Amino acid sequence: MAHFLKSSSSKSALLNILKHNLALVTPARRHLRQSLPPSIRASQNPISRLCNTMAEKLSSIGFHEDANNQEVMDFPGGKVAFTHEIHFISESSQERVPCYRVLDDNGQQITNSHFVQVSEEVAVKMYSDMVTLQIMDNIFYEAQRQGRLSFYATTIGEEAINIASAAALTPEDVIFPQYREPGLLLWRGFTLQEFANQCFGNKSDYGKGRQMPVHYGSNKLNYFTVSATIATQLPNAVGAAYSLKMDKKDACVVTFFGDGGSSEGDFHGALNLAAVMEAPVLFICRNNGWAISTPTSDQFRSDGVVVKGRAYGIRSIRVDGNDALAMYSAVHAAREMAITEQRPILIEALTYRVGHHSTSDDSTRYRSADEIEWWSKARNPLSRFRTWIESNGWWSDEAESDLRSRIKKEMLEALRVAEKSKKPNLKNMFSDVYDVPPPNLKEQELVVRQTIKSHPQDYPSDVPF
Amino acid sequence: MAALLGRLCRRSSFPVSGHGFRMLSTVENVSESGKPMNLYAAINQALHIALETDPRSYVFGEDVGFGGVFRCTTGLAERFGKSRVFNTPLCEQGIVGFGIGLAALGNRVIAEIQFADYIFPAFDQIVNEAAKFRYRSGNQFNCGGLTIRAPYGAVGHGGHYHSQSPEAFFCHVPGIKVVIPRSPREAKGLLLSSIRDPNPVVFFEPKWLYRQAVEDVPEDDYMIPLSEAEVIREGSDITLVGWGAQHAIMEQACLDAEKEGISCELIDLKTLIPWDKEIVETSVRKTGRLLISHEAPITGGFGAEISATIVERCFLRLEAPVSRVCGLDTPFPLVFEPFYMPTKNKASFASDIGCNQVNCELLTPSFSHHV
Numbered sequence: 001m002a003h004f005l006k007s008s009s010s011k012s013a014l015l016n017i018l019k020h021n022l023a024l025v026t027p028a029r030r031h032l033r034q035s036l037p038p039s040i041r042a043s044q045n046p047i048s049r050l051c052n053t054m055a056e057k058l059s060s061i062g063f064h065e066d067a068n069n070q071e072v073m074d075f076p077g078g079k080v081a082f083t084h085e086i087h088f089i090s091e092s093s094q095e096r097v098p099c100y101r102v103l104d105d106n107g108q109q110i111t112n113s114h115f116v117q118v119s120e121e122v123a124v125k126m127y128s129d130m131v132t133l134q135i136m137d138n139i140f141y142e143a144q145r146q147g148r149l150s151f152y153a154t155t156i157g158e159e160a161i162n163i164a165s166a167a168a169l170t171p172e173d174v175i176f177p178q179y180r181e182p183g184l185l186l187w188r189g190f191t192l193q194e195f196a197n198q199c200f201g202n203k204s205d206y207g208k209g210r211q212m213p214v215h216y217g218s219n220k221l222n223y224f225t226v227s228a229t230i231a232t233q234l235p236n237a238v239g240a241a242y243s244l245k246m247d248k249k250d251a252c253v254v255t256f257f258g259d260g261g262s263s264e265g266d267f268h269g270a271l272n273l274a275a276v277m278e279a280p281v282l283f284i285c286r287n288n289g290w291a292i293s294t295p296t297s298d299q300f301r302s303d304g305v306v307v308k309g310r311a312y313g314i315r316s317i318r319v320d321g322n323d324a325l326a327m328y329s330a331v332h333a334a335r336e337m338a339i340t341e342q343r344p345i346l347i348e349a350l351t352y353r354v355g356h357h358s359t360s361d362d363s364t365r366y367r368s369a370d371e372i373e374w375w376s377k378a379r380n381p382l383s384r385f386r387t388w389i390e391s392n393g394w395w396s397d398e399a400e401s402d403l404r405s406r407i408k409k410e411m412l413e414a415l416r417v418a419e420k421s422k423k424p425n426l427k428n429m430f431s432d433v434y435d436v437p438p439p440n441l442k443e444q445e446l447v448v449r450q451t452i453k454s455h456p457q458d459y460p461s462d463v464p465f
Numbered sequence: 466m467a468a469l470l471g472r473l474c475r476r477s478s479f480p481v482s483g484h485g486f487r488m489l490s491t492v493e494n495v496s497e498s499g500k501p502m503n504l505y506a507a508i509n510q511a512l513h514i515a516l517e518t519d520p521r522s523y524v525f526g527e528d529v530g531f532g533g534v535f536r537c538t539t540g541l542a543e544r545f546g547k548s549r550v551f552n553t554p555l556c557e558q559g560i561v562g563f564g565i566g567l568a569a570l571g572n573r574v575i576a577e578i579q580f581a582d583y584i585f586p587a588f589d590q591i592v593n594e595a596a597k598f599r600y601r602s603g604n605q606f607n608c609g610g611l612t613i614r615a616p617y618g619a620v621g622h623g624g625h626y627h628s629q630s631p632e633a634f635f636c637h638v639p640g641i642k643v644v645i646p647r648s649p650r651e652a653k654g655l656l657l658s659s660i661r662d663p664n665p666v667v668f669f670e671p672k673w674l675y676r677q678a679v680e681d682v683p684e685d686d687y688m689i690p691l692s693e694a695e696v697i698r699e700g701s702d703i704t705l706v707g708w709g710a711q712h713a714i715m716e717q718a719c720l721d722a723e724k725e726g727i728s729c730e731l732i733d734l735k736t737l738i739p740w741d742k743e744i745v746e747t748s749v750r751k752t753g754r755l756l757i758s759h760e761a762p763i764t765g766g767f768g769a770e771i772s773a774t775i776v777e778r779c780f781l782r783l784e785a786p787v788s789r790v791c792g793l794d795t796p797f798p799l800v801f802e803p804f805y806m807p808t809k810n811k812a813s814f815a816s817d818i819g820c821n822q823v824n825c826e827l828l829t830p831s832f833s834h835h836v
Contacts, residue, residue: 176566208603217602224569225602229593235562236569236594243570246548253566265586269559276554277563432604433639435663438692438739 096303099350100330101320105379107387115329116168120394125187126167126324127389128403130159130382133183135407136192137355140199140213143415144359149199151213155180157322157354160381161286163187164327165254169335172251174244175223176237178230179214180286180353181256188221192411196418203421208428231261234270234283238344241279245342252280252338254331260291262305271312274344282334283314283346286321288353293366309346321349322381325388352379426452426465499650499683505675507649507682508537508614511656512575514686516545519573522660524550526560526577526614534579535616535675561587561613565594568610568665575660581617581669582626588634595665596640609663614656616672617645618710618760619806624799630709630761630792635667636738636770642666642691643737645709649680654689655735662691671710678713694741696748700730703754706745706771708734711758711807718809737767745771746778753784758807763791 065071071082102115118126137154144152155162162183169175175184182195194206198216201209207217207225217225224240227233237255244251261267262285274281285305289296302308309316315337319330327349334345352375356363363372389395430437430445437445452459502510516522524541530552532539542550553560557578564576578584584591591613599607619628635643644659644666646652652670659666671678697712698719707715712733719729730748734740749755755775757768772787790807798805 174570206603206605207601210603211601215601217605219602219605224606225598227593227597227601229589232562232590232594235559235590236566238559239563239566239568239574240570241566242563243567243572246572266558266562266589269554269556270562272554273556273559273563428603432600434642434739435599435607435609439742440739 091301092303092307097306097318099318099320100326101323102325102329103323103384103388105384107384107391109325109388109391115325116332118167118325118328120392122167123389123392124394126163126328127382127385127395129163129166129183129186130324130385131400131403132192132407133159133162133186134382135404135411136182136186136195139408139411139415140195141355141359144213148415148419149213149359151359152199153179153214153358154355155182157352157375157381158286158288159183160324160327160385161284161321161349161351164324165256165284165331168328168331169254170251171222172249173222173335174237174240174251174253176233176240176253176255177216177223177226178233178256178258178261178286179226179228180258182214182216185216185218185221185223188218188223190216190218190221190223192407192414193417194218196414197421200418200421201423202418203424204418205424208432209424210428231257231264231266231270233257234261234266235273237281237283238270238274238277238279241274241281241344242277245278245280250339252282252335254282254284254335256284256286258291259285259287259289259296259299259305260294261285262308263299268308268312271309271314271344271346275313278342279344280338280342281344282331282338283309283344284331285346285348286351287348288321288351290353290357290363290367292357292361293363295367304348304350306346306348314344314346316346316348318348318350321351322379322384324381324385351381423460423463426463499681501679502649502682503674503676503679504646504649504652504670505535505537507653507680508656508670508675509539509541510682510684511653511660512538512541513544514657515573515575515660516541516549518686521571522549522573522575523567524575524577525553525564527553527555527579529553529577533577535672537614537670537675538577557583557585557587558590561590562594564611564613565590565598565608565665568608569598569606571610573610573612573660574608575612575614578613578615580627580672581615581631582629584613584615584631587613591635591641591665591667592638596638598640598665600640607663608665611665612656612659612662612668613666614668614670616675617669618671618673619797619802620673621802622799623797625796628797628802630669630759632667632669632708632737632759633761633765633767636767638738640665642739643669644691644735645669645671645737646735647671647709647712647733648674648678650682651689651733651735653682654687655691657686658688658691661688666691669709673710674713689735692736692739692741694732694734694736694744696730696744697733698729698731700728700752702728702752703756704730704732704745704748704752705756705758706732706734706768707758708737709760711760714808715758721809734771740771742774742778745775749775749779750782753782755779755783755787756790757787758790760792760807762794763789764794766791 072079073082102110102113104110133155137156140149140152141154143149158180162181166184166187171188177184197204198207199213207215215226217223233255234257237253241253244253257267271283287296287304291299306316306318317330320326330347334347337343338345354372354376386395430441433441449465452465512524516524524538528534529538529550530542530547538550560576560578564574568574578587595608595611618630632643632645635641642662642664644655646655656668659668705715705719715731719731722729730752732745732748757771759766759768768789768791772789775787792807793805795805
């Protein structure tokens, strides 16, 4: 029996077919089984192998007393003390994890607060970019309401997290965003025109018109393209951070997600993996209170997200996400630790989604207008930071009105140009699925082109083909 | 059987083929073209070559560090260091997600999922991240350096969760490639191609063949092209298409049919997406009949796609309905595995109830009247 045989089941199949084959097949298989050495036979069953490994581990565990005569057990991970009490770890601490901030609600610097100094130049850019982001959001939002854009999602209320994080990083730090962090792109130089091009999916959109608005991405600016899936970017960020680690780069990866995202398996997998791989990655959670209509009380029973870091062996901090100076300082410090100590850091930024989830959502159906109003007015990240830069003599009413009118003008122009621009050529529907289009895509492209030729009136005229 | 095989091998005009399989215990001569090797050793050799030839390549997964539960990663960590070959936590979505990020920064990444049955937590990462990474960014980013290896298929005692053939799920996803080798020599060449292909690849390894299949495998660094099927046995009466471990069953069917005077053409698809339609179409135009066989459940299996495509392309040339001999639409059953498997007597039974013309003809002497 020189021929390969697959299985006992195929053998039984053969039995019923050709008698003369049967006579040859069976002895050969019996011979094979008997000839296998025991080690191979055992290793063919992974379950028994794993049991053996566990048994080896247990046999190495020692029980003895430490220097204080306390009974301890050497267990993988370190010594574990014994206790004689039935004591369950509490589900939460007595007090909630405090929230780091530098500016009070009125934008006054809190006495003795620790923070990283920000130069006038950086501070003014931070404020200007926060204002720009807000104006951009308002104009795109209105454009969507007017039916000019198919969709939009604002970042209103979370400008400080966006811009202060960006300011505390270097351009070499790699961003794996969710979809409410366009401020990082803005900080790095993505123009209003580039934002508008993506939102309109025109021929200048780097994504070639393939994704919904706000799914930005820029290779040049180290900002990975947004996907709408929740938390899938977190394990990606860990892998990218491992690459930076291997290349000994003076850079880290920064990834963003929301309170809702912290419920996803990818969040837990990514944190655990990052800790084990000692990857230089910052996990920044924008805990804005709402995952579409789901409040955090329906999302988790823990003290927010910050406490989850410890379970995975990750250093963590809770920050006032509406305090730009605190965000800047926390991200700056976290980046430093992540790179010099080669470790992940978790930052939970407490904030509020002042806007609706997206233009497909009306959030007053599930939360009170008063609540939105309070966060938008009393805890506004822009006005707090403005008060601080004004107190330093770095900002004025005049600068404010100049900035606002300039950005509004630029924004309306960007919108006009992007809207007028042609869509990407039809060929872009078929490219980039693979590095080179396979034959099935070439065939399908031909069919689509022929169909358009026969029924041009049924297809958008602004898509060149 | 040995005599039959010898005759078959002499008649084959295709030197790289599954006909070189031998049982471990019967290996006698070392071919000049390589060393006799089983499939896990061939995979292991490919991984050694991949790591050796590209300093930016990584191998990781559950239990990979000590050599893997199937021994495919033996010796890698010792040779290339624990920063390039390492264990991961037990988290498939983490493994694949990590691999995507690592690949996205220009690395060659070989991520192992211990069993294909456990790949589903990573399905989201494969479908929504890996497969769309290049497209959604307008080719600004890609994770083409990623290859996901996973043992698949029946193994005789694997039950529900160590036996599945989930390839069809992945064949519905534009942006990835799905590759399944049939033999040690093929496994090495196809794996190296997959690792070096600039697109993410899901590479399913027939775990039943890890130790059972032995073939002469060249020691050097060679690649077998993706998306190119291969006619491994020429024939004129019927075309059989399959992949991976099922090939051995189909070769047996060809041998038996030959005794009945039926000439079978056997094609190994190798890459399921994007698949080589032309070679199958050319063959069916010649033979007029097509039988597809896979271990995965028949409903929604990749055989249905092949069948539909060939009917579209060769309808007027077909002399019988396209036929599928596949796994059943049940979860993979432990003690019933012999009844579940798409074996040759399934074809015979199908002929008895008259529901399957091709199989009927394949196994009926009167078939010769039709040709």
